[in-house]
Amino acid sequence: MQITVNEQNHTAQANETAGSIRDRIKTDADLIIVNGFPASAETVLNNGDQVVLIRRGEVPGVDELDALLTARHTPGVHQAVKGATIGIAGVGGLGSAIAIALARTGVGHLIIADFDVVEPSNLNRQQYFVDQIGLPKVYALRDTLARINPHVRVTACHLRLSPVNIKEVFGHAQILVEAFDLADQKVMLIETFAARFPDRSIVTGSGMAGFGPANTIKTQQVASTLYLCGDGSTAAAPGTGLMAPRVGVAAHHQANAVLRLLLGKAPEDEA
Amino acid sequence: MEIIFNGKPRELKAGTSIQELLDQLRLDCLQVVVEHNHNIITRQRLAETTLNDGDTLEVIHIVGGG
Numbered sequence: 001m002q003i004t005v006n007e008q009n010h011t012a013q014a015n016e017t018a019g020s021i022r023d024r025i026k027t028d029a030d031l032i033i034v035n036g037f038p039a040s041a042e043t044v045l046n047n048g049d050q051v052v053l054i055r056r057g058e059v060p061g062v063d064e065l066d067a068l069l070t071a072r073h074t075p076g077v078h079q080a081v082k083g084a085t086i087g088i089a090g091v092g093g094l095g096s097a098i099a100i101a102l103a104r105t106g107v108g109h110l111i112i113a114d115f116d117v118v119e120p121s122n123l124n125r126q127q128y129f130v131d132q133i134g135l136p137k138v139y140a141l142r143d144t145l146a147r148i149n150p151h152v153r154v155t156a157c158h159l160r161l162s163p164v165n166i167k168e169v170f171g172h173a174q175i176l177v178e179a180f181d182l183a184d185q186k187v188m189l190i191e192t193f194a195a196r197f198p199d200r201s202i203v204t205g206s207g208m209a210g211f212g213p214a215n216t217i218k219t220q221q222v223a224s225t226l227y228l229c230g231d232g233s234t235a236a237a238p239g240t241g242l243m244a245p246r247v248g249v250a251a252h253h254q255a256n257a258v259l260r261l262l263l264g265k266a267p268e269d270e271a
Numbered sequence: 272m273e274i275i276f277n278g279k280p281r282e283l284k285a286g287t288s289i290q291e292l293l294d295q296l297r298l299d300c301l302q303v304v305v306e307h308n309h310n311i312i313t314r315q316r317l318a319e320t321t322l323n324d325g326d327t328l329e330v331i332h333i334v335g336g337g
Contacts (some may be wrong), residue, residue: 044316094337183335184301187314190333191304194311209336223332234337247337 001047007067008101011074018043029053087173095179096127097251125244167196171176178204207231210240231254274326290318
């Protein structure tokens with residue numbers, strides 16, 4: 001029967017175990033992943049199985065890295081996301097976390113756009129580091145994404161998005177993530193992108209300030225092509241600041257909505 | 272005439288524009304996304320777009336923070 005081992009095709013005997021494959025191909029591997037899930041050496045393999053053999057702590061060569069990074073992806077999922085291009089408008093609290101989640105998921109191409117630079121006041125919720133203070137956020141985030149997954153292509157646009165440049169910057173984005181801060185800018189982005197690309201989905205964040213219950217943050221379809229993640233009402237205001245936990249919850253609702261759209265599933269429910 | 276506004280029937284004077292309806296409802300066009308008959312429209316077109324009997328209108332309020 002045919003299997004793949006670290007993304008290479010191999011012929012295995014019927015009923016051969018994962019441990020037998022390890023002993024033949026990579027004796028020193030101490031972690032065996034079969035079809036995206038850790039497996040014991042006794043696991044009996046089937047035709048078409050995808051086996052990844054990992055030695056913990058070993059830094060792999062560039063060629064092997066992609067196979068190892070994708071070992072924990074559910075096989076059908078990885079195929080669907082690695083060809084995708086996703087636009088992220090704004091890389092503050094929402095956008096930086098969404099970009100990291102999508103890069104870890106293996107989305108092939110991210111277009112990130114923001115005019116801002118990293119400031120100390122960002123570090124309460126945004127995915128930046130003290131040694132990145134003063135850098136444009138899109139370049140700091142591109143560096144971080146490369147450290148997580150060098151196979152994700154990142155197009156970093158250090159500019160202020162406006163009705164004039166949105167269609168150009170995100171022309172190749174099959175889904176747009178709205179991750180701005182100010183309400184009027186969020187609305188401007190949504191209507192500009194929707195007017196130019198009426199069939200493409202937009203995932204927006206609205207209502208994630210403060211420290212109210214995380215359970216009030218939801219994903220809802222609010223228009224034909226618009227999905228809203230948040231509680232829908234809690235604006236950032238004096239006394240109701242933006243904090244890492246709820247911003248992170250909303251950001252990951254947005255990232256999961258993107259993943260579900262890429263997999264052809266409704267973001268808001270199982271139907 | 273009657274339109275479907277955020278999923279519910281609503282009586283409206285014939286010839287009302289979307290901008291006039293937003294004004295009546297005291298909704299700031301800079302803070303809402305407007306979907307008219309399943310198309311999101313830009314704020315520049317709110318005043319020139321007149322509502323007709325049977326139209327559907329979704330007005331989504333967006334709040335700041337991110």
